[in-house]
Amino acid sequence: MIKGIIDQVKKRNPGEPEFIQAVEEVVESIAPVLDKHPEYKIAKIVERLVEPERQLMFRVPWQDDKGNVQVNRGFRIEFNSAIGPYKGGLRFHPSVYLGIIKFLGFEQILKNALTGLPMGGGKGGSDFDPKGKSDAEVMRFCQSFMMELCRHIGPDTDVPAGDIGVGGREIGYMFGMYKKIRNEFTGVLTGKGLNWGGSLARTEATGYGLIYFLLQMLKDAKKEIKGATVVSSGSGNVSIYAVQKCQQLGAKVVAMSDSNGYIYDANGIDLKAIQKLKEVERKRISEYVKDHPSAKYTEGCNGIWTIKCDIALPNATQNEIDEKSAEKLVANGVWAVAEGANMPSTPEAIKVFLKNKVAFGPAKAANAGGVAVSGLEMTQNSQRLSWSFAEVDKYLDEKIMQHIYRQAKAAAEEYGQPGNLVVGANIAGFEKVASAMYAQGLV
Ligand code: NDP
Ligand code: 2IT
Numbered sequence: 116m117i118k119g120i121i122d123q124v125k126k127r128n129p130g131e132p133e134f135i136q137a138v139e140e141v142v143e144s145i146a147p148v149l150d151k152h153p154e155y156k157i158a159k160i161v162e163r164l165v166e167p168e169r170q171l172m173f174r175v176p177w178q179d180d181k182g183n184v185q186v187n188r189g190f191r192i193e194f195n196s197a198i199g200p201y202k203g204g205l206r207f208h209p210s211v212y213l214g215i216i217k218f219l220g221f222e223q224i225l226k227n228a229l230t231g232l233p234m235g236g237g238k239g240g241s242d243f244d245p246k247g248k249s250d251a252e253v254m255r256f257c258q259s260f261m262m263e264l265c266r267h268i269g270p271d272t273d274v275p276a277g278d279i280g281v282g283g284r285e286i287g288y289m290f291g292m293y294k295k296i297r298n299e300f301t302g303v304l305t306g307k308g309l310n311w312g313g314s315l316a317r318t319e320a321t322g323y324g325l326i327y328f329l330l331q332m333l334k335d336a337k338k339e340i341k342g343a344t345v346v347s348s349g350s351g352n353v354s355i356y357a358v359q360k361c362q363q364l365g366a367k368v369v370a371m372s373d374s375n376g377y378i379y380d381a382n383g384i385d386l387k388a389i390q391k392l393k394e395v396e397r398k399r400i401s402e403y404v405k406d407h408p409s410a411k412y413t414e415g416c417n418g419i420w421t422i423k424c425d426i427a428l429p430n431a432t433q434n435e436i437d438e439k440s441a442e443k444l445v446a447n448g449v450w451a452v453a454e455g456a457n458m459p460s461t462p463e464a465i466k467v468f469l470k471n472k473v474a475f476g477p478a479k480a481a482n483a484g485g486v487a488v489s490g491l492e493m494t495q496n497s498q499r500l501s502w503s504f505a506e507v508d509k510y511l512d513e514k515i516m517q518h519i520y521r522q523a524k525a526a527a528e529e530y531g532q533p534g535n536l537v538v539g540a541n542i543a544g545f546e547k548v549a550s551a552m553y554a555q556g557l558v
Contacts, residue, residue, distance in 0.1 A: 131214030144541040169193040191239035194220035197551035201237030204278030225544030226479040232490035257288035276305040302496030305489035314492035316507040322356025324484015331520035341365035346424040349431030353455040373400040377419040380410035423447040429459035438463035454478035480540035487515040
C-alpha cells in the first residue's frame with residue numbers, strides 16, 4: 116500500500132524531486148500508524164494528505180529601476196487546513212519552482228501540528244531574486260506579488276511569513292499593500308515589525324528554538340553544549356540566531372557560510388561582524404576576512420562539512436548535506452546534528468547519522484520554533500496585546516520545543532524505534548493531522 120501511494124505521487128508530480136523526497140520519508144515512516152488505524156486506509160487519509168487542497172500560481176509583473184518590465188512567477192500552496200488556517204512562509208529565491216514550494220508546504224503540515232498550535236500547512240514564494248535589487252525594486256515586486264496574493268489570504272484563512280529571501284523588509288512592503296487593498300489592519304502576515312503587530316522574539320525564534328531542541332537531545336545523549344565546537348551553515352535569519360544562542364551557552368562556533376562560500380575562524384566567529392555584513396549591509400560573507408585576519412574564506416558551500424566539529428547545524432537550504440558530507444562529519448567525530456533548514460540532509464545522509472548513533476534532530480521538529488512563534492504572534496494579534504520577550508522566549512523553550520522533543524521521542528519509542536526522532540516526529544505530527552482529517556469527513 117505504501118509503495119502504491121509513493122508510486123502514485125511520483126506519477127502525479129513528475130519533475131518535482133524535492134517534493135517526492137519529502138513525501139517518501141514521511142509515508143515510509145507512518146506505515147505502522149496505518150496498520151494501527153485501518154480506518155485511515157479506508158478514508159484514504161494519506162492519499163489526501165499528499166495532494167494539496169489548493170495550488171495557486173500567478174504572474175508577478177514589476178518594473179525595475181531602469182524602467183524595464185520584469186516578469187516573475189508567484190506561488191502559494193494551501194496544502195492542508197485540518198487543524199487550522201494555512202500557515203507557512205514565503206521564499207524568494209531564483210531556484211523556486213512548484214516542486215520546492217510543495218515540499219516545503221508538505222513539511223509544514225506536520226511541523227505545524229507538532230507545535231501544538233492550531234495551524235494548517237502552506238507555503239509560497241517566487242523565483243524573484245532579491246539579491247542585488249534596490250529597496251525600491253524589492254518594494255515594487257512585493258507590492259505586485261501581494262496585489263494577487265491578497266485575494267487568497269486572510270488572518271483566519273492563510274497567514275504567510277518569511278523564509279529564504281523574505282525578512283522584515285519584504286514582510287513590511289507586503290503588509291502595507293495588503294492593508295491598503297483591504298482597508299484592514301489584521302494579522303494576515305507574521306514576522307511583522309514590533310510596533311505594527313509583530314511579536315518580540317520572532318526574529319530569534321527559529322535559531323533559538325533549534326538550540327532549545329538541541330539541548331533536549333544533548334541531555335539524553337549525556338553531552339554538553341558548553342565548550343563544544345559548532346559549525347552552522349548559512350548566515351541568514353536561522354543561522355545567525357542559532358549561533359547567537361550557541362555562543363550565549365558557551366559553545367565555540369568556528370564556521371558559517373553563504374551561497375558563495377564559507378568562513379572558518381578558529382578563534383570563534385565574531386557574530387556582530389556577520390550581522391553587520393548580512394543583516395545591515397547585505398554583503399557577501401567573504402568580506403568577513405578583511406577585518407578578521409585569523410579567519411579563512413573558501414569558495415563553495417560543501418566544504419563547510421569537512422571542518423571538524425562536535426555539533427553540525429545545517430541552517431542554509433535543502434539537501435546541503437549529502438552522504439559524503441555526512442560521512443566526513445562522522446569521521447571527524449560529530450556527535451550531534453540539528454536541522455535548522457528544511458530538509459537539509461539527503462535521505463542517504465540521514466542514514467549515515469542514524470547508523471553511527473549521532474544524535475539527530477530532524478527539521479520538522481527542530482526548526483519548528485519559528486512557525487510556533489508566528490502562531491504566538493497570531494495569538495497576540497487576536498488579543499490585541501504584545502507579550503514580553505521573556506514570556507515568548509520561555510513559551511518557545513518550555514511549552515513548544517521541549518514539548519515537541521518529548522512527543523517525537525515518545526512516538527519513536529511507542530513504534531519500536533527508540534531514539535529515531537525522524538520517525539518519531541513524522542508519526543507524532545501525522546497522528547494529529549490524520550485524526551483531524553478523519554473527524555472532518557471527506558473534504
Ligand atoms: P535567509 O534568506 O535569511 O538566509 C539563508 C541563508 O542560506 C543565507 O546565508 C543564504 O546565502 C544561504 N543559502 C540560501 N540558499 C542557498 C543555497 N542554495 N546554497 C547555499 N546557501 C544558501 O533564510 P532563513 O535563514 O530564513 O532560512 C534558512 C533555512 O531555514 C531555509 O531552509 C528555510 O526554509 C529554513 N527555515 C526558516 C525559518 C524562518 O523562520 N526563517 C523557519 C524554519 C525553517 P546568501 O546570503 O548567499 O543568499
Ligand atoms: O519553514 C518555516 O517554518 C518557516 N519559514 C516559518 C513559517 C512561519 O509561518 O513562520
